[in-house]
Amino acid sequence: MSENLFAEPNLKQITVWARGVLQNKDARDVVVALTEAAAQENKHVQAWENYVDLPDRIYVPVRAYAKISSDPIDSRYVYENDAPDIVVLVEETLVKNDKILKGLKEGGILVVNTRRSPEEILNFLVTKGNLGTIVTVDANSMSTAVVTLSGSEGATDATGIGGGISAPIAGAVVKASGIVKLENLESVVKNPAAMKRGYNECRVMKLDKIEPAQPVKEETAWDLLKRMPFAGTVDSPVSENPGMVTGNWKTRRPVIDKEQCTECSTCWIFCPDACITRTDNGMEFNLKYCKGCALCEATCPSGAITMVPELDFKE
Amino acid sequence: MSEFERIPSIKKAPDEEYYVPGHRTCGGCGPALCYRLVAKAAGPNTIFIGPTGCMYVANTSYGCGPWRVPWIHAQITNGGGVASGIETAYRMLIKKGKYTGEQPNVIVMAGDGGATDIGLQSLSGMLYRGHKVLFICYDNESYANTGIQVSPTTPYGAWTTFTPSGEVIPEGRKHFPKDNAKVVAHGHPYLKYVATGSIGYPVDLMNKVRKGLAQEGPAYLHLHAPCPKGWQFPPDKTIEMAKLAVQTGMFQLYEFENGQYTLSVQLKERKPVIEYMKHQKRFAHLKPEHIEKMQAFVDAKCAEVGITVPVVAAAQ
Secondary structure: OOOOOOOOOOOOEEEEEEEOOOOHHHHHHHHHHHHHHHHHOOOOEEEEOOOOHHHOOOOOOEEEEEEOOOOOOOOOEEEEEEEOEEEEOOOHHHHOOOOOOOOOOOOEEEEEEEOOOOHHHHHHOOOOEEEEHHHHHHHHHHOOOOOOOHHHHHHOOOOOOOOOHHHHHHHHHHHHOOOHHHHHHHHHHOHEEEEEEHHHHEEEEEEEOOOOOOOOOOHHHHHHHHOOHHHHHHOOOOOOOOOOOOHHOOEEEEOOOOOOOOOOOOHHHHHOOOOOEEEOEEEEEOOOOOOOOOHHHHHOOOOEEEEEEHHHOOO | OOOOOOOOOOOOOOOOOOOOOOOOOOOOOHHHHHHHHHHHHHHOOOEEEEEOHHHHHHHHOOOOOOOOOOOOEEEOOOOHHHHHHHHHHHHHHOOOOOOOOOOEEEEEEEEHHHHHHHOHHHHHHHHHHHHOOOEEEOOOOOOOOOOEEEHHHHHHHHHHHHOOOOOOOOOOOOOOOOOHHHHHHOOOOOOOOEEEEEOOOOHHHHHHHHHHHHOOEEEEEEEEOOHHHHHHOOOHHHHHHHHHHHHHOOOEEEEEEEOEEOOOOOOOOEOOOOOHOOOHHHHHHOOOHHHHHHHHHHHHHHHHHHOOOOOOOOOO
């Protein structure tokens, strides 16, 4: 048995998930704040955004990453975190996404920005594999999200680090993991008071038993190569494009009151995603692709459509 | 011009979708709704040319697309050129009896970069040569795909990553926008039809697509497509922004044929431009003198096409 030449035993990986455009800045700030604090402790650090998720679109799940190590980081050109120690969700409905805990190290930590309890969040997890600790922090009650394009995609950031909901979220990460010293994080964030509230008021729950992660069959490069279209030509879809399923973008879903609906077709004509179908049974919503933009609710002349939070539904 | 079937109302619009669910555009994306309405109006015998822009990148990530009809990517510089080639190829194949189907609708869906800036020469060449192509600009008033940089159609006073507000230029964007419908309308002898459309007025938009396709030569359609990311308004306000743009005169809806403007909506009065601008964070830094400058510019643009109704502020 040969030694793993790629092993980096002292490397910690942090993966932060958020919603595109509206939370891109706060996701980036969580990893930048934590790595800047770690750099003050003479750690080797890296903070970056997942290029595959860019350009970000409103509500699309996006990822920001951090690497922190006491050794030089050999894997610095690997552009995605393959085995996170800590996973952070800047928005609670991301908990329904089956990809969030992918590759989590044994006993890993999940930090969620939510008003809900750790027990409640645990119920929504598609897989709990390797999860050791779950932490909830109501960051939205401690600070206000910074929605800005300043600093996105390489542009200069003129707004400072850790002024929004990133501060209490980073505080909760430190409480659960001790990955950096609190005073070092305090010195880098723009809103230290909110950061400390996140540290003090977050709820930490250790799981009694760590379930082993189920191995997932990964597509190899050869599998992908075989699927590559000839000369860039692909077949046209007929009724939907299964290559880009967007249903997990939504934080709220449309619910229609068919008593109030007059079947005027206004919501149908204004849906950018063609997710409403006119049927004999009235308007039907295609939740597999609906991004939750709420244009249907906003344009309905009879108030028949209501956007309901995604976590009000188990499925 | 050949006959075409007019869509009488939203309710009677065709059910068939040719721009189907499954694309990586923003929640509440105005350009995506443009695409859906254009595809719905054009129908199955259509080929789309997509110069680089959001409607190329967001729709084709990764290795798939949402079009039920053929679509081809063109460089941002050459939407008009690629369309000219496709239109001519079909015309000659039919003439020589090598293709027995009907001549397809050839539609370019270019952003404001691909239509009014980097791609303008190729659009002009296509119009000048008289190809039977409908060239559509979905105008979201910035280079949105690369992260909201200024474009020629970015309005005066709008924040973009290239026109931030500062001490020297407090309004951010200091130029007034290029009016591409008028740029192309005058000076292309074979151009048959020019019109503007808005996603806030979907029946009018779809009928203009059909009328453009019914021409015996080139047609140009300029569509106003609000962008919640770039203009910084909530995604559920996309339609409200589109309607307010028309109701304030910020965007004028008309057809231009035989040297005459025909207005598409009869406004009884215009709302002040602030009613439109106040919802968008890209204008949040403006001072009253900048709003006045914008109002004067919009008044003049409206007068140009024959919108003469007075500006009336809403009662408090």
